[in-house]
Amino acid sequence: MPPGTGSADLQKHRVLVVDALLKGRVVPFLGAGVNLCDRPSGTVWNASEERYLPKGWELAEYLAERFHYPSRRARRLNRSRHPGNRCTDPRWRP
Numbered sequence: 001m002p003p004g005t006g007s008a009d010l011q012k013h014r015v016l017v018v019d020a021l022l023k024g025r026v027v028p029f030l031g032a033g034v035n036l037c038d039r040p041s042g043t044v045w046n047a048s049e050e051r052y053l054p055k056g057w058e059l060a061e062y063l064a065e066r067f068h069y070p071s072r073r074a075r076r077l078n079r080s081r082h083p084g085n086r087c088t089d090p091r092w093r094p
Contacts, residue, residue: 032056 020026035053045054047062054062063069 039052
């Protein structure tokens with residue numbers, strides 16, 4: 001074990017971090033995949049279950065379907081057929 005990583009040092013660090021969190025002096029920064037930490041690999045998210053949180057793309061697809069947002073293919077076709085829509089129709093703005 002490298003120097004400074006023993007259990008006593010680790011415990012001291014944990015105490016400092018927890019104390020700082022409780023006093024509001026530290027803000028934890030969690031990455032995009034933090035919601036997947038307990039989700040088994042290969043598990044598919046289901047909106048009707050509250051067991052696991054969705055991946056970003058799963059949530060995006062769910063919301064697009066739920067609110068009848070045009071499919072990616074439909075958006076691409078519409079942009080190629082009617083290039084003026086990108087300027088006048090806010091639904092097609094990037």
